[in-house]
Amino acid sequence: xxxxxxxxxxxxxxxxxxxxxxxxxxxxxxxxxxxxxxxxxxxxxxxxxxxxxxxxxxxxxxxxxxxxxxxxxxxxxxxxxxxxxxxxxxxxxxxxxxxxxxxxxxxxxxxxxxxxxxxxxxxxxxxxxxxxxxxxxxxxxxxxxxxxxxxxxxxxxxxxxxxxxxxxxxxxxxxxxxxxxxxxxxxxxxxxxxxxxxxxxxxxxxxxxxxxxxxxxxxxxxxxxxxxxxxxxxxxxxxxxxxxxxxxxxxxxxxxxxxxxxxxxxxxxxxxxxxxxxxxxxxxxxxxxxxxxxxxxxxxxxxxxxxxxxxxxxxxx
Numbered sequence: 001x002x003x004x005x006x007x008x009x010x011x012x013x014x015x016x017x018x019x020x021x022x023x024x025x026x027x028x029x030x031x032x033x034x035x036x037x038x039x040x041x042x043x044x045x046x047x048x049x050x051x052x053x054x055x056x057x058x059x060x061x062x063x064x065x066x067x068x069x070x071x072x073x074x075x076x077x078x079x080x081x082x083x084x085x086x087x088x089x090x091x092x093x094x095x096x097x098x099x100x101x102x103x104x105x106x107x108x109x110x111x112x113x114x115x116x117x118x119x120x121x122x123x124x125x126x127x128x129x130x131x132x133x134x135x136x137x138x139x140x141x142x143x144x145x146x147x148x149x150x151x152x153x154x155x156x157x158x159x160x161x162x163x164x165x166x167x168x169x170x171x172x173x174x175x176x177x178x179x180x181x182x183x184x185x186x187x188x189x190x191x192x193x194x195x196x197x198x199x200x201x202x203x204x205x206x207x208x209x210x211x212x213x214x215x216x217x218x219x220x221x222x223x224x225x226x227x228x229x230x231x232x233x234x235x236x237x238x239x240x241x242x243x244x245x246x247x248x249x250x251x252x253x254x255x256x257x258x259x260x261x262x263x264x265x266x267x268x269x270x271x272x273x274x275x276x277x278x279x280x281x282x283x284x285x286x287x288x289x290x291x292x293x294x295x296x297x298x299x300x301x302x303x304x305x306x307x308x309x310x311x312x313x314x315x316x317x
Contacts, residue, residue: 007270016283017276019290022080023123027205027290028072034298035065042302049310053233055146056226057306060234061298063141067134072127079126082175083119086183090115093180101189110278113196118183120286121191124201128208135215142234143225202253202289206246209293213242236309244301249293260288 006012019026040058086093090109094102102115109115182188217235220226226234264284271277 004270007267013271013276013280016280016287019283019286020279021084022076023120023286024072024126025076025080026286027124027127028069028076030287030290030294031298032065032069034294035061039298039302042299043306046302046306046310049307050233050314052230053237053310053313054306056142056230056234057237057302057309059142059145060138060238061302063138063145067137067141071130071134071137075130076123076126078171078175079123079179081172082179083123085172085176086119086180093176093183095184098184098189102183102192108278114189114192116282116285117192117196117200118188120200121188122179122182124204124286128204128211131208131212132215135212136219138216139219139223139226199253199289201286202249202293205289205293206249209242209246213238233309233313236312237305240305240308241301244304245293245296248296248301249289252292252296253289256288256292260284 018029039061043054043057043061046054087110090099099109102118103109103112104114106112216238220231220235220238223231264281267280267284268277271280274280
């Protein structure tokens with residue numbers, strides 16, 4: 001395949017544009033795809049493991065992705081729209097002082113790392129805010145999913161098209177003003193200066209995973225609808241998966257740092273005349289940790305965590 005064609009791929013650019021404009025929803029979408037297909041396959045393929053524990057792990061994976069995507073879809077659309085408004089007309093929402101501070105010598109705000117950090121703080125931070133509600137919903141979905149997936153009790157449901165048109169548009173202007181006021185504060189400006197050159201995207205995704213897993217374990221321990229003798233394996237599985245995912249994610253990110261920068265450099269050269277170049281670059285920086293963490297969490301780790309949690313539950317270690 002022609003390498004140059006990859007840098008000019010319309011599919012790639014659309015994906016990067018989506019990642020740049022809707023950070024949190026992109027992460028949720030990537031998780032949805034991998035957790036409903038790749039992870040259940042990996043879990044069910046785990047050797048020498050109790051079949052019922054594997055079924056619970058599969059139900060947890062699907063429930064988590066469904067809960068995360070539905071909540072994120074509802075919450076992220078207005079926030080993404082608000083941030084898009086700020087990106088298009090920063091002078092309308094940000095003070096002159098803030099714009100100059102975030103610009104830091106760049107020709108435009110779109111090229112500023114400080115500005116990118118300030119906007120991503122709210123978009124990616126949304127995932128952190130909904131981590132606990134997502135875990136609660138995940139826990140609640142496991143019993144009905146177990147019933148439908150593994151006992152044959154299924155109900156046909158008519159597909160419903162839910163239109164969000166106009167729902168987030170009405171509040172987007174107010175959100176834009178509210179987020180703009182927060183970005184104008186010294187606190188956010190200082191944070192953007194201090195952390196704009198860090199691996200912020202991966203840090204907040206990892207923190208979100210840790211909080212969500214802790215909340216999930218707490219909810220499972222108190223849930224009366226989940227079989228008592230399956231709880232420990234389910235909780236062990238969640239904790240081991242998240243721990244290995246975060247550790248492996250940082251390790252793999254370090255290994256891929258130079259190849260990613262080379263890819264960005266070549267992508268810049270191939271698209272130097274594109275008016276959306278900086279948006280694409282922002283998308284790359286969002287997509288990288290999301291796909292790294294997703295690949296580890298949903299494909300590689302399930303085999304390990306399902307096997308180990310099963311043995312810990314049976315006290316075979």
